[in-house]
Amino acid sequence: MSEALNTALALLVGLDSKLVEIVLLSLRVSLSAVAISALLGLPVGAAIAVSRFPGRQTVIVVLNALMGLPPVVVGLLVYLLLSRAGPLGPLGILFTPSAMVIAQSILILPIIAALSRQAIEDAWREYEEQLRSLGAGRMDAALTLLWDTRFSLLTTILAGFGRAAAEVGAVMIVGGNIDGVTRVMTTTIALETSKGDLPLALGLGMILIAIVITVNAAAYLTKELAQRRYG
């Protein structure tokens, strides 16, 4: 354990260029996936929250269930889509960071949509009469609530980021863990563990956890400050 800590510190202090590359690729892939999922998932969550249609409950149950999608299964499906014989094969993006972004987006889209649906629906219960009294339509209401629940939605987006940054199955399958091209922190950890270099694996694990904690702390502080100001 102390050896792992030393390795982690040595890696960090030395700013090993290879390590920096791996960390940056991890962030790039996961943050891109979060951005795409938020862009699609938040409007979907808001729309489901304020609308009433037949089968709505089924949609919510399915969406909630999809939060537990196993990463390897998502990886496999995206692999089949992107493989040379697959429908999107001609794009030629299998084993590239783009493929990894796609897989992670699919993985966390349900998380962001389902959690934002819940947050926005709770707010809708409070706001509904007032907004309808003012004459706001469903579309107005959805947009208003997206903005008014922005602090809760930040937490939702963080949940998505945490999931993306931590998963290994999907990026391993569609990225292939190619050194210098698609190797990210989680796949490196898996590889080093299987090679028996436990200190390096543990060291990387610590860096990964530190990054996730830093991102969350920053978001939490932003939220606290904003909430104190806006109530």
Next chain:
Amino acid sequence: MNNGSILPLRLAEVSFAAGGRTLIDRISLEIETGPSTIILGANGAGKSVLMRLMHGLLSPSSGRIEWNAPERPGAPRKQAMVFQRPVMLRRSAYANVAYALKIAGIPEPQRGTLVREALESVGLSHLAHRSARVLSGGEQQRLALARAWALHPEVLFLDEPTASLDPSATREIESVIKAFDAAGTKVVMATHNLGQARRLGDEILFLDQGQLVERAPVAQFFGKPQSVQAAAFIKGELPWT
């Protein structure tokens, strides 16, 4: 009667039931322009439900509710409502009023003047840029009134607007309501507070268990109530006002 006004409002045999209970029981009445109308009754008499039916937030289980000039969906509303607990958006006091104008389809360049005027009329100009949700209960309720004021509604519904406020905040709210009345807005207010009904009302609609029991001018209602229920209510409530 088609002078462009949305009044009178006619209710014909309106009932509303929820969860197997009849909350509003065959009420027929007409609300005209002019005198302010107080909907009086004990808790659970159906005051809030009746206002929500009139304002269109609930649909009657049976019966008809007709405005002189029916509202078109999507068109700006000519009626506004202030609730017991005001719902403020997570933005400044100013932006809360501006939001209502935007939803009402008022073009952006005209909003500023209307918002400032509305905040001025409720005495909140100095808090315009404060976040609405950190204002006190009384300030939030005044802001809710400003939001309604900016819309210049023909009819203003108020659902126990001072029920959760202290006496001084209550006085401020009541003076704003009087200003609405003076400006020609038809005020329809639910309350269970007899003193408030006297101070603000011209006529009383007395509800009991979902039924319209009595309708009378204020002086007559308090001087010589025609129904046993109203007499009992006035008697029972007096020590508490």
